[in-house]
Every structure is written in C-alpha cells, then in structure tokens.
Amino acid sequence: MTTETTTLHAQGASPHLGESLGREAWRRLKQNRAAMASLVLLTLIAVACLVGPWLTPWGLNEVDWTAFSAPPSLADGHYAGTDANGRDLLTRTLYGGQISLSVAVVATFVSLVIGVLYGAVAGYVGGRVDTLMMRFVDIMYSLPFMFMVILLMVVFGRHILLIYAAIGAVEWLDMSRIVRGQTLALKRREFVEAARALGVRGRTIVTRHLIPNTLGPVIVYVTLTVPKVILLESFLSFLGLGVQEPMTSWGVLISEGVDMMQGAPWLLLVPSTFLALTLFCLNFLGDGLRDALDPRTR
C-alpha cells in the first residue's frame, strides 16, 4: 500500500512548487478549520486580556461598596459579577489572563529551547557526554521543586520573573528526555549517516537533520506543557510564592472560586471558562501545526 499511496501523491502533482516550508505550512494550516478557529479565538482572548482592562468600567483593585459577591448584571457594569471583596470579576480575570498567558508563553518557550537543544545534543553525541548530561537531568529531577523555588526567593527576592525562571527550569527536563529519545532513534537512520559521509558538521546535523524530525512529538508535548505551566503557577501563587494580591492570575482566581462555589458559582465559572477555552484552542492548534509542518501529510 505504501507504494500505491506514494504514486498517488506523485500523480496528484502538487501545484505549489517553489514554496518555502513556512509558507507551505501556513497554507496547509489555513485548510484546517479547527486549527484556524482556535487560532482566531486564542488571539481574541489574548487581545482581550491586553486591552480589556481599560475598557471595563472598573479597575483591578477598585472596590464597589454596593456589591459584594454580586451576580453578573449588565446594569452596574459588573458583567461577570464581583467577588467577596466587591471587586469586578471580569476586570480581574482579564488582568489574571495577562499573567497566566505570559507565564505560559515564556516558561514553555524557555523549556522548549533548552530542552530541545539539550536533548538533541545529548542524544547525538552519545557515549560519556550523554551519560553525564542525562545524569544531570536526573539530579535536577530529584531536587524538590518547592525547595528550588524557595531557594531562588531567598537569593533573589520576590519577583514575577522568578516564577518564569523556576517553572522553565523544571519543565525543560521532560522535553530534553523526549527529544533525546527521538534523537537516539533518528541518528541511526541512514540520512544522518549520509550527512556524515558528506562531511556535514555535527552542529549542522543536529539543527538541520535531527531537530526538524523531532517536531511532531515536540509540538504535542508543548501543547501539554502549557496547561501544566498555568496550573503550576497557580499552585505557587496559592502557596504565596507566586503573584501577590492585588495582582492575580487564572489559577488564583479559580482556586478562590472553588471556595465560593456554592454561594457564587460565577467566581469559579468565569475564570475557568477562560482557562478551558485557551487550553482547548491550544490543543487543536498544536495538532494542526504538527500536521501542517510535516511535509508527508500534504
């Protein structure tokens, strides 16, 4: 069957000759409706979080003395209700989105870059270097996460950047293991050997032949990392190590909402809808990207 499908591809000659991989991938992504809808929705959420707080009638820390735990209503401008302290929930959710999304993007990006490079190098070089590099990863794994965060606090003081650093420092470990495993399998393939026979430098083999071929599992893993990072941040904040009042994040809002679930369900529903929608879109977008970037799925 493989040969038959191959010839099918060859016959149904692609009319898009001479396109770069990027433009080609974009064209294929556009054909994927679920991915495109997700991309649009994700952009809307991000823009709302950035611009929204200025448009809502209430500020982040502004207390409405006439409405404590008030349900959503259009009349007084609390479109998503207020919390127990009389602060506007929609405003706080949008502000929280700024923190959650930026943590997600920065920490995931950091883990992606470090993890992919580290794993690919360890896997490609192999031997003693590989053993040393991976034992270092094991040691990092075995350090308690909380201990590391507290240590960082002691040394550098409390700062939002620390959250990025701490989460990034943990998340790249998984990524490097995944990429190393992929690389080990890939480097036995003949195209890598052919590249070596051409005299291609090790650095180029890693960046040009190995890393692009690990993209599939990497993208899938990234879409799993983002929710993990958002939840990790809320966990830190919950313990008082992350963002501090009056600043907030989706994770903090949700954990507060859980406490008020019976009396004021909107406190849980609004921020968790934002979070769920974001994660949902990321999953579809990740799937779409993986397919679009793989020339074989054309």
Added chain:
Amino acid sequence: MPHPLLELNRLRVDFALPHGRVTAIKDVSFSLQAGETLALVGESGSGKSVSATAILRLLPEMALPSGTIRWHGNQDEEDLLSVPYKRMRRIRGNEISMIFQEPMTSLNPLQRIGRQIREVLDKHTSLRGAAANARVIDLLEQVGIPDPHRRATSYPHELSGGQRQRVMIAMALACEPKLLIADEPTTALDVTVQAQILALLKELQQRYGMAILFITHDLGIVRHFADRVCVMRHGEVVESAPTQELFECPRHDYTRMLIDAEPHGSKPPVPSSAPVMLDAKDLRVRFALKKRLFRPNEVFEAVRGIDLTIRKGQTVGIVGESGSGKSTLGRALLRLLESSGDIRFEDTELTHLDSSQLRPLRARMQVVFQDPFGSLSPRLTVGEIVGEGLRVHYPELTRRQRTERVVQALEEVSLDPTMRQRYPHEFSGGQRQRIAIARALVLKPQFLLLDEPTSALDRSVQATVIELLRTLQQRHELTYLFISHDLAVVRALADTVLVMWEGRIVEQGETEALFREPREPYTRELMRAAFLDQAA
C-alpha cells in the same frame, strides 16, 4: 477436472480513502486445485498481497471487496466474501492458514514459542494438556527446529530469523490446512536460509497434500517452486500459465520484461597496473557489547583483519549474508566507523585524521545506502538534500550556482530537475535511489561506496538503476565498492568479488572465474542457494 479448491472470480477491491476511492485490484480471477502450488508474481503495488489477504478477509476496514471467492473446504462450496464472521474464524488457521514476510514481527515477543503454537490448537482442535504439548513438540520437529523440547520454552528473540519463520510455518500447519498462503515468506531471509525454508515447504506440502498460494517478486523462486504462475500488474492478472510454459514462451510483454529484468551483462577487469585508489591493511572493527566500569568491555569483532586493495576504475563486489560484516567493512573504509588498521585513500593516510581533516576528502569518496526510504531526510526538499554537500564543500557558491549544479546532478540520474522542490515521500523507491545517487554525484567523487543500493527495489527498477550506475562509471571514471547479498547483481556489475563470512574474507577473485569455479565450500553453498533456477 475436479472442483477447484479455491476459485477467485472477478475479485475487485477498492479502498475508500479520505480523498476518494482507489482501486487496488480489479477483475482478478484464478483458481487453485488441491495440492497445487500457484505463484502470484508481481512488483510492489501490483495487488498480489491484497488479493491474498482478501481470501482470508484480512483487509483493512476501508477496503471494499466485490466479486466471489469460492472455497471448497471441509464443507460444501461457500463464498468467502459473504460467509458469516464466525465461520470465517473457523476457516482461518484451520482450513486456510497464512505465513507472512516478516518473521521478526509476526510472533508475539512476550510469549514462549510453545504457547503461541498451542493457542492455534486450543482454537481449532480438541487437543488439550499433554496431548497438545506433544503435538507442539511434534510440529517443531517437523519444521526442523533442533532440540524442540527446549525451543518450545524459548522466546522469539532467542531464535534466528530462519528459525522464527519455521515456527510460523509450524503454527500455520498446526491444523493441517488445505491451503497455505505464503506472502513473501523468504524475502527477509538470507539465501542459504531461504533455500532451506523452501525445501521444507515442499516437503511438508507433499506430506500433507496441501495447496500453496505463494506470493513473491522473485522469479528465481517461482521457477523452482511453483506449478503454475499468475503474473499481476496494476491490480490485474496479465498472464497465467504453467511455470515451464511461462518461462519458455511468455506471451505478455510485461512477463517478458520481468524475465528480462534479471540482471545481466558483465564488467571487464581493469589492468593490474591501474593506480591504487583505496588500500586497507589488517582492518578490524570492534563493537563494545557490554560496557563495564572496572573490567574490560565485552567486545564483538565484526571485521576481523581484512586486507583490501581497490584500483582506479574497478568495481569490487562484496558478497555475504547478513551479519557477515560487509556493511561494517564499507563504513569503516570511509571512516564512518572507528576501526584499527591502516586505510590509505590515494596518497592520504586516513587512519589518524580527525573529522575536520577528513572533511575535504569526503567530497572525493561518497556513499549510497540501501534503504531509499530511510536515507533521505523527510523534512528537506530534494533540492536541499542534493545541494547539502555543496554547502559543506563549496560554501563560496552562490544560490544560483548551487542550483545549477543540483539541476545538473538530477539530470545526470535522469530525474526531472523541476521536481527539486518536492519532498522525498512523493517519489517512488527507484526515484529515491536516484536522488541518493545524485546527492553523491553532485560533489564529483572518484570513489563510491554502494551499500546494497538495489536490494530494496523491484527487479525492473533494479535493472534501470544498474544501467545508470554502469553509465555513470564510464562517464566519470568512477571506482565502485559494491556491497550486496544479491549474487546476480554483483555478477552483472563487479569485476572483482570478495566473499565475506563472519568478518573475514573467505575467497576473492575475478568475478567470472569465481562464479564459474568457486573454490571454498562456503562460496559454493552460497551460489547453490542463490542460483536456484540454474540448479533446477
């Protein structure tokens, strides 16, 4: 004439793919008498495997078969395409059984051999307990597994490829089927093992009087093994005739082409005064099997002291079975693997050069690998793949100059240069191998290592690749080191042959002389197994 055991009548299989229907086979009709061997021959994609799997209804779900498959088994005549699923399960493994190409993956790696055979007995016979165990041992004995009592408790990984295929045959025979479908059962095996398996199948067929439907692409086996032959192409049977008749006077052009595609021709030796291109002395390659911290590593020596001289313009063929160390030797000569001993390439001693000192030499010695699917990076376009060597060795070239040379190289291997923007998966096996050759040629090397470059290709494609290699050798005065397990190809292409076995050279000499009068017993055995058709 008695009722045929099996009769396919206008069988057609369509596949419902996301982008429409594709017809895999159309209008296939043939019949098979009890005790007869029918060979289904064709190249990849001809629909021979689809036809065979349709008989047992093992097609994937998206397949839509139509037509009739009449079966005269233990019961009255029935149509296998429409019998209820329950009845089909009674037929599978009991009246009709099947063996597959890949003995490495057709057995469950986590279960003992004996248990896997017993599973068949449990399903289809009333044998239980000690009687079933005795039957398992008996079956293993019949398929020639030594020490069957011990082997029944072995796991598949403890057996060699040939033994695994024997176990598969034992499973297939467990219920003494009326029909055995063998889908390329020897393709993954070495020639000597292949000869043993074929002899075993013949013997068992006579003992049980079963019919065999034998699917293969190898005409040598067909000539030796089958009573009748159906030649398939593009999902149709183009010719069907008794074996001898088919080989003596093929009626259809395609059949004639297939028979002619067996490699032929020969290469005259170069004068012994030709300058030496590559010279190796006492070459050894060791692999560490188990690394230990404080004791010496456990090592396996894959290449055990080989002396080798290749002269300019020569084609040196290395033959041997899998595990003989022939590929390892080739890689070590190009310093893709660490080795001990001396290697000289023209005037340069390679042994002590590091990778940056080797780099300028890499342009002059290139390599083409076996697997046309694995040797091209799936995420680069053909143009990028072929141009990669130019980036390394001629970084001063502009984009346009590089493209020019890529186009030239693609034209040289008769590929349309406008296809350079495409990705490897859009090409067929033969085209991919041409791309791999173009990648090597673009640097204008003097020496090419060809590691089984034709083994994964259909015979007719193989013939064109061999022709291409010949032309290129003449045009560019190339020197080849040609590694293959396929003696017919080596005979057609090489002027000198080395026979390898367990990391050593057993015999070497000029091709014609060596093939006509092999001196060593191992070489003789190899030739006997490979030239089945001539022995017949």
